[in-house]
Amino acid sequence: MITRGNPQLNRNGELIHLLSTEGLGKANINHILDTATNFVSVSDRDVKKVPLLRGKSVFNLFFENSTRTRTTFDIAATRLSADVVNLDIARSSTSKGESLLDTIDNLTAMAADVFVMRHSESGAPYLVAQHVPKHVHVINAGDGRHAHPTQALLDMYTIRHFKGDIHNLSVAIVGDVLHSRVARSNIHALTTLGCPDVRVVGPRTLVPSDMAHMGARVCHTLEEGIRDADVVIALRLQNERMSGALLPSSQEYFKHFGLTTERMKWAKSDAIVMHPGPINRGVEIDSAVADGPQAVILSQVTFGIAVRMAVMSIVAGNEG
Amino acid sequence: MITRGNPQLNRNGELIHLLSTEGLGKANINHILDTATNFVSVSDRDVKKVPLLRGKSVFNLFFENSTRTRTTFDIAATRLSADVVNLDIARSSTSKGESLLDTIDNLTAMAADVFVMRHSESGAPYLVAQHVPKHVHVINAGDGRHAHPTQALLDMYTIRHFKGDIHNLSVAIVGDVLHSRVARSNIHALTTLGCPDVRVVGPRTLVPSDMAHMGARVCHTLEEGIRDADVVIALRLQNERMSGALLPSSQEYFKHFGLTTERMKWAKSDAIVMHPGPINRGVEIDSAVADGPQAVILSQVTFGIAVRMAVMSIVAGNEG
Amino acid sequence: MITRGNPQLNRNGELIHLLSTEGLGKANINHILDTATNFVSVSDRDVKKVPLLRGKSVFNLFFENSTRTRTTFDIAATRLSADVVNLDIARSSTSKGESLLDTIDNLTAMAADVFVMRHSESGAPYLVAQHVPKHVHVINAGDGRHAHPTQALLDMYTIRHFKGDIHNLSVAIVGDVLHSRVARSNIHALTTLGCPDVRVVGPRTLVPSDMAHMGARVCHTLEEGIRDADVVIALRLQNERMSGALLPSSQEYFKHFGLTTERMKWAKSDAIVMHPGPINRGVEIDSAVADGPQAVILSQVTFGIAVRMAVMSIVAGNEG
Numbered sequence: 037m038i039t040r041g042n043p044q045l046n047r048n049g050e051l052i053h054l055l056s057t058e059g060l061g062k063a064n065i066n067h068i069l070d071t072a073t074n075f076v077s078v079s080d081r082d083v084k085k086v087p088l089l090r091g092k093s094v095f096n097l098f099f100e101n102s103t104r105t106r107t108t109f110d111i112a113a114t115r116l117s118a119d120v121v122n123l124d125i126a127r128s129s130t131s132k133g134e135s136l137l138d139t140i141d142n143l144t145a146m147a148a149d150v151f152v153m154r155h156s157e158s159g160a161p162y163l164v165a166q167h168v169p170k171h172v173h174v175i176n177a178g179d180g181r182h183a184h185p186t187q188a189l190l191d192m193y194t195i196r197h198f199k200g201d202i203h204n205l206s207v208a209i210v211g212d213v214l215h216s217r218v219a220r221s222n223i224h225a226l227t228t229l230g231c232p233d234v235r236v237v238g239p240r241t242l243v244p245s246d247m248a249h250m251g252a253r254v255c256h257t258l259e260e261g262i263r264d265a266d267v268v269i270a271l272r273l274q275n276e277r278m279s280g281a282l283l284p285s286s287q288e289y290f291k292h293f294g295l296t297t298e299r300m301k302w303a304k305s306d307a308i309v310m311h312p313g314p315i316n317r318g319v320e321i322d323s324a325v326a327d328g329p330q331a332v333i334l335s336q337v338t339f340g341i342a343v344r345m346a347v348m349s350i351v352a353g354n355e356g
Numbered sequence: 357m358i359t360r361g362n363p364q365l366n367r368n369g370e371l372i373h374l375l376s377t378e379g380l381g382k383a384n385i386n387h388i389l390d391t392a393t394n395f396v397s398v399s400d401r402d403v404k405k406v407p408l409l410r411g412k413s414v415f416n417l418f419f420e421n422s423t424r425t426r427t428t429f430d431i432a433a434t435r436l437s438a439d440v441v442n443l444d445i446a447r448s449s450t451s452k453g454e455s456l457l458d459t460i461d462n463l464t465a466m467a468a469d470v471f472v473m474r475h476s477e478s479g480a481p482y483l484v485a486q487h488v489p490k491h492v493h494v495i496n497a498g499d500g501r502h503a504h505p506t507q508a509l510l511d512m513y514t515i516r517h518f519k520g521d522i523h524n525l526s527v528a529i530v531g532d533v534l535h536s537r538v539a540r541s542n543i544h545a546l547t548t549l550g551c552p553d554v555r556v557v558g559p560r561t562l563v564p565s566d567m568a569h570m571g572a573r574v575c576h577t578l579e580e581g582i583r584d585a586d587v588v589i590a591l592r593l594q595n596e597r598m599s600g601a602l603l604p605s606s607q608e609y610f611k612h613f614g615l616t617t618e619r620m621k622w623a624k625s626d627a628i629v630m631h632p633g634p635i636n637r638g639v640e641i642d643s644a645v646a647d648g649p650q651a652v653i654l655s656q657v658t659f660g661i662a663v664r665m666a667v668m669s670i671v672a673g674n675e676g
Numbered sequence: 677m678i679t680r681g682n683p684q685l686n687r688n689g690e691l692i693h694l695l696s697t698e699g700l701g702k703a704n705i706n707h708i709l710d711t712a713t714n715f716v717s718v719s720d721r722d723v724k725k726v727p728l729l730r731g732k733s734v735f736n737l738f739f740e741n742s743t744r745t746r747t748t749f750d751i752a753a754t755r756l757s758a759d760v761v762n763l764d765i766a767r768s769s770t771s772k773g774e775s776l777l778d779t780i781d782n783l784t785a786m787a788a789d790v791f792v793m794r795h796s797e798s799g800a801p802y803l804v805a806q807h808v809p810k811h812v813h814v815i816n817a818g819d820g821r822h823a824h825p826t827q828a829l830l831d832m833y834t835i836r837h838f839k840g841d842i843h844n845l846s847v848a849i850v851g852d853v854l855h856s857r858v859a860r861s862n863i864h865a866l867t868t869l870g871c872p873d874v875r876v877v878g879p880r881t882l883v884p885s886d887m888a889h890m891g892a893r894v895c896h897t898l899e900e901g902i903r904d905a906d907v908v909i910a911l912r913l914q915n916e917r918m919s920g921a922l923l924p925s926s927q928e929y930f931k932h933f934g935l936t937t938e939r940m941k942w943a944k945s946d947a948i949v950m951h952p953g954p955i956n957r958g959v960e961i962d963s964a965v966a967d968g969p970q971a972v973i974l975s976q977v978t979f980g981i982a983v984r985m986a987v988m989s990i991v992a993g994n995e996g
Binding site for chain 2: 090091092093119123134135138141142143144145147
Binding site for chain 3: 337
């Protein structure tokens, strides 16, 4: 269902939708990260609200369940003073056979301003972005195996915050890269920002050699993959991969690719460890690492609110 | 469960509940439509909010699922600055065996101001309206096969907006009139507003001849039913009617009563096509008509927000 | 899972979490009740809102369904102008195997201020309270069979409101005391406030003799239990107790312990009847009593909003 074109920028190159980190320029990404810096402090205030989106209607359209991600967008929109409608799509008209675009047309007719959308089909948010009128904005909260751009942007924010200039860093992404929209979006963001050394690390079933064309170096051992890395991003291993053809078991995965204190010594001594959450302790990551001094996993969550506030406020301020 | 009396008006004839278009006077309906006119512009504003119901508590009590209708009330109340509580009744105390009126008493004790209520039993909102204290208001969002008054009012608004004076119009309602609360509420509203020519159109199983007593002409062919009509309202065909005794199949229905560009030529050339949504493309209506220049289906949705804002603000301003 | 210590007070003895009425001093309880008095009038106002928690984030974490209780906290927080996130935990990351504390850490990283928490495991809110940073507050909305402190506090408010000084009162708690967190929390609150005569009343299977150690007199007949009582609190009989070893049937229970007008004559003539709701008419209580002049069940609901506002505003104003 992936469609062509780059509908996320207007003719002035300004962000009107956020669909993917692919197709964003370095200036677009840096503008989002710089704007997010201002919002990080909002969540520290006594009154955690700014009136930027007051009276705007944000619809959270989660065709795929994700309470965690939906909550982050709900909070981000609420702290911008928007009115948020959380739509439980499984129970809505779409289950009466209404098409996605009919649903979107109806909500647009209710004067929606922003759609935050998660969908199991890759490209669904593109379809919607190309369909809505100019004053309506679409933010992709994860589509199929394709993209999860706000996760990648909060990861970029986190890396920049802890490690500074991305031009000098080695970043390793460990796990089920093949099926991960987080990995794809991160690779695009990292290469766009000029990261000179991006590595994807995992067994051959989850990290095939032909992933090299994305601009990342493919490594099939953890030692090679994280050696001297500044940043190690562990991906979540989906339960459905753990049995069957791709992986013998989660224990077997942990034995070869789980991040432990011992193995983290292969990376730089000041390397940070990231994870999009929720973590599987003892599968991708040992508790000693997840709760240890190198982990910045909860900072990712904090920055995620600020980055989503930045994205919403930027797209809502631009016209198509 | 339908109860007697007209509890929706106070002794001054002012609207204190909205239960049905039956029993409303022309002045009541026109007051709602005139008030809605002011609210249409609110949803066009940069800040889509007015403070009319600030600090009021609106409870959306949907005993029957309808994410779409619930969302329209949620948005309408929020744009009036009310605090909205959406109650997932399937999971609430009623499933612990609490009676409807005990639930209402409890929510009233929490200082509810307005109940928006959908229920599978006809008359349930009457029961509640007759039970609550004078300062509490009930809006029927659909009860059984009985009434769906806000849908009818938004339909009246739409007709008035596009076609002007209802006194000169021919309006055809096509489909499963027998089981449709939308049809019943529309017939009452149209006759009250002085529409001289209301037709109900469909197969004998769905439009029995004795429906004539409601003040509508019964037509069993589409050609007769929509000939020279100014307004054609297609009803949604419920899936549960499509198999079994009432209808052989949805294809068969479309063959005889589906609105196509070709058949719409029977109506006036400037006729409008309406539908309460969600539409079944290729069942009640062909996509060429649903997406064509005569369709005003999405305008109905837009006006629906304004009409619901009008109803809420009017009832909340009157005492029982 | 019950943990030790009294994490609900800071070193100045101020309330920072509300986990149980056990461990609260008389001054703590009276401070909550006095504060609630001010909030009762807020729900009577035209604009039912005060700005005390504006810009604060309250998370309703209901690991056990209770639409009614969740709604009261939602309303209480909204009337304090907080931003409320209702988390449907059954569908969230915890179902992906994330631990309770990982969920809490993530929400804390989103800048949560208050967690309202219901959990099937006794002690779960203690675990969370001991884990969160100092500026985050936990309110127990019911944990296993352990405690339901806001219910007990609203019961104390109700008793004080209708009967005045608790030092002179006889209070009978009737029903499944053994499995009731409401009963446990009420006994602690009553004895702390100096109630000289607390009785627990029910069959031996539901009120074993060794409950006397909690400071209540055990009575196995209703007549003995409510004789000359000023306050009769009927507990809800859970459906799961009605069949099986503990009780032969709900009819049998009603025959011996159901509150009827006739039996209420054993109590003082001005005794009040309370119930945490939702009531089972004809099981714990006859409709003539539930709807009669002695019942204050709906006042409990009204005061419950004020008490929850009081608890939230007090804990949010104190540092750990």
